[in-house]
Amino acid sequence: MMKINYKVFAALLFTSLMFYSCDDGDAVVDDVVANTERGAILRTLQINSDELPIGDDTGVFAVDLEVQSQENGTLVSAVDVYVSFLDADPSNGPGDVAESLLTSIPSSDFGTGDRGLPTISFSATLGDLLGATGVSASEIDGSDQFRIRFEIVMVDGRTFSFAQNSGTLTGSYFSSPFLYTATVVCPPKAPTPGEWTINMTDSYGDGWQTDDDNGGSGITVTLDDGTVLEVGLCSPYTSAEGTFLGSGDCTPNDGFSGTGTITIPVGTQSAEWYFPGDNYGEIGFEIVTPNGNVVGGYTGVEAGPITIDFCKD
Known part of the structure; x- marks a missing residue:
C-alpha cells in the first residue's frame, strides 16, 4: 500500500505542477530551465587506431569524435588534447610521465557530421606522443601506454573533461570517456610454433558463458592457412551440438578454472586471436607461449581481437 500511495502522491504533485506552470508560465519550471547551466561532451564515433608499433614513428593513435553541447556545439571554443605516459616496466624506462598539452584544436577546425553536429578527426603519431612527453624511442617497450585526454573549452571559459564524467556519459550510446x-x-x-597454453578462470564458478547465456563460443585462433582453433572452459548448462562450450572439445574444469592448449604448426606466419565476449563479467584468461611467456590476457575488455605482446613471444 505504501508504494501505491507514493505513486498517487507523485501523480498529484506532477498534476499540480502542470496546472501551476500553465497559470504561471515563467515561474518555477521555466525559471529552473532558463537558469540550468549545461555542459558539453565528446562522443566517440570510432577509434581508428590505438596500437603503436615499436620502431615505427608513423604508427598512429586516431579517433573520430562528435561535439555535443547547447546550440549544436557553437558554444565550444576549442578542444585541448593532453598526453601522459605510463611505463609498464620502470626498470628499463623513464617511469611514468605526467601529462602535458599536446595540441589545441580551435572550433574553426571542426568538421560537420551527418547529424549536423561538429566533428573532430584527431590523430597523433608515435613521434608526436614521444615529443610531447619527452620520452625517447629507446625508452619504450611493449605494454607501455600513452594516455590521451581531451578537454572541451567553452566560449565562457568553462572546461569539461574526464573528471566531470559520469556512468551515463561513458555508456554505450554517449560513449564519451574523454580519455x-x-x-x-x-x-x-x-x-x-608449438603448444600454447591458455589458463582460464571464471569468478562465479560455473564455467564460461561468452556470447550465449548457456555457454557460447570459445576463444578462436585463426591461422594464415585458414585453420581455426578454439579453446574455452566447458559450461554445465548445455550440451547442444554446435555450442562449443557445451561440446566435448572444451576444457573440463571445476567451475572456477581450467587450462587448455592449442598447437601452432611450424611454418605458420600469422595467428589472429579473438575473444567472443563475457556475458556476465566473470571471465579471465592468460595466454602463454611455448617459451613460457605471458603475451596476452583478458580483464574486463569487450569482445574483439586479442592483442598479443610480440615483444615477449
Missing part, C-alpha cells in the same frame, strides 16, 4: 589509451606494441611476427 583514451594507445598501447606500445612490438611489430607482428610469425608466432612461435
